Amino acid sequence: MNIPFLDLKRMDEALKQRLKSKFGEMLDAGIFSGGEEVAKFERSVGQFLQSRFAIPCANGTDALELALRALEIGPGDEVIVPAMTWVSTAEAVLMVGAKPVFWDTDENGLLKDDWENAVTKRTKALIPVHLYGKMVRMEELTEKARNLGLKVIEDAAQAFGSFQDGKAAGTWGDVGCLSFYPTKNLGALGEAGMCLAQDERLAGRIRLLLNHGQPLRDQHDLVGRNSRIDTIQAAFLNVFLEGFEANQQKRKVLAQCYLEGLSQVAALKLPEGVLEADHNVHLFVVQSSRRDELTGFLAEKGVGTAIHYPAIVPGLKPFETKGDFANARKLADEGLSLPLNPFLKEEEVDFVTKAMVAFFETKNQ
Ligand SMILES: Cc1ncc(COP(=O)(O)O)c(C=O)c1O
Structure with a gap:
């Protein structure tokens, strides 16, 4: 794949x-x-x-x-x-x-x-x-x-x-x-x-x-x-x-597939409110304490992912500011954007979800 x-x-x-x-x-x-x-x-x-x-x-x-x-x-x-x-x-x-x-x-x-x-x-x-x-x-x-x-x-x-x-x-x-x-x-x-x-x-x-x-x-x-x-x-x-609205509908359908396929994975935090009107499903970001391991596992299976974003802004050199920013930091450490765009097929989303379920099942044993 x-x-x-x-x-x-x-x-x-x-x-x-x-x-x-x-x-x-x-x-x-x-x-x-x-x-x-x-x-x-x-x-x-x-x-x-x-x-x-x-x-x-x-x-x-x-x-x-x-x-x-x-x-x-x-x-x-x-x-x-x-x-x-x-x-x-x-x-x-x-x-x-x-x-x-x-x-x-x-x-x-x-x-x-x-x-x-x-x-x-x-x-x-x-x-x-x-x-x-x-x-x-x-x-x-x-x-x-x-x-x-x-x-x-x-x-x-x-x-x-x-x-x-x-x-x-x-x-x-x-x-x-x-x-x-x-x-x-x-x-x-x-x-x-x-x-x-x-x-x-x-x-x-x-x-x-x-x-x-x-x-x-x-x-x-x-x-x-x-x-x-x-x-x-x-x-x-x-x-x-x-073609914007037709693409939006595709995004929602794919988001729904992810939600259904991944809801059983307790170790994963799924994005909230993606199917609501006030979310355009630009990115589908899950959170896992094993984010980096999961990224590597998916990459081996041919699945591309991305991180939005790997560092908080006050942690970047030109903006350096001290502070806790605990939630933002957790997202930087644990957030992973799964492929979701109108060019993707439902079978592909299915493949990604199955791979993720397998990853967490193996790791839980
Ligand atoms: C949250 C946010 N703000 C601002 C921008 C800046 O937009 P642009 O890349 O068109 O300059 C982007 C997009 O890259 C963004 O995601």
């Missing part, structure tokens, strides 16, 4: 043909920055997620930085960030000159709900991360933040298409940041990202910041940068968006 963790080459032929013909159309049209494909992408995502403003940009890391800058967060300010996340969440805070203040997660990797204990006079915002595609409880979080006078930037990079109480990930906070990195549920054939906003003034600032502060050609109202989306990526994303 050869079951890669994720192999984008496995994309089906019909879809590859759609993308090739879209690329041909783009070459013929000769428009590679801005244009109708970008406008269409904005409209489609805005409609799908019910977001007043959907502002595409170059990648998810930029989206976070643009959000912070648009909210005028900078030197002297503190921003609360979970200890377990992809590095971008904290990186963006440092890039604008502010200080990330790390807080532990719950055992599923979501910002622990006692985060208000991290608030100081300097705290301006917090960045909840919908890690692995599972949303943080946003009603409670946004209410608490409002009462404390804090801004909320949602890092929804992994949670495109997760909805909680009918409201999309990224539309609860002041700004929601999305990534369309190729491995994401909605992934480009390169880099792309987006800021979601509900306030017109804030959306206007984000638009200015990502295009040299330029409201009109050669008029520059503030110091911005170039973080525009590539037109070609917007065009590919429009194609991918057509």
Whole structure:
């Protein structure tokens, strides 16, 4: 068996043909920055997620930085960030000159709900991360933040298409940041990202910041940068968006297979709430104290896995911060992402679950 963790080459032929013909159309049209494909992408995502403003940009890391800058967060300010996340969440805070203040997660990797204990006079915002595609409880979080006078930037990079109480990930906070990195549920054939906003003034600032502060050609109202989306990526994303919901259903079916196949393994902690609407099943992360041994065993059987992420962010050199962060640390030590993507067959998931059951049965003897 050869079951890669994720192999984008496995994309089906019909879809590859759609993308090739879209690329041909783009070459013929000769428009590679801005244009109708970008406008269409904005409209489609805005409609799908019910977001007043959907502002595409170059990648998810930029989206976070643009959000912070648009909210005028900078030197002297503190921003609360979970200890377990992809590095971008904290990186963006440092890039604008502010200080990330790390807080532990719950055992599923979501910002622990006692985060208000991290608030100081300097705290301006917090960045909840919908890690692995599972949303943080946003009603409670946004209410608490409002009462404390804090801004909320949602890092929804992994949670495109997760909805909680009918409201999309990224539309609860002041700004929601999305990534369309190729491995994401909605992934480009390169880099792309987006800021979601509900306030017109804030959306206007984000638009200015990502295009040299330029409201009109050669008029520059503030110091911005170039973080525009590539037109070609917007065009590919429009194609991918057509098949998004069908792919989501496939993910849910495969997640259900894993849950059924693995529920008997008492030594394994399974992800919670994956079948709920507020989880887009971006990653299927199990936890085991024998994680490394299990990884090797699966690799021998031809099964690829991944670790998201093997170190907590405050443990990394540029972000080094002392602290316990016990849950985040446990996830770094014990979390293992199993292959789960729309290119995978049910038989393959079945093979993985059977291999895992065998691993734990043997080890228990
Ligand atoms: C949680 C999280 N935040 C931010 C990002 C940054 O997105 P990008 O890779 O598009 O810059 C990612 C994706 O890689 C992510 O997973």
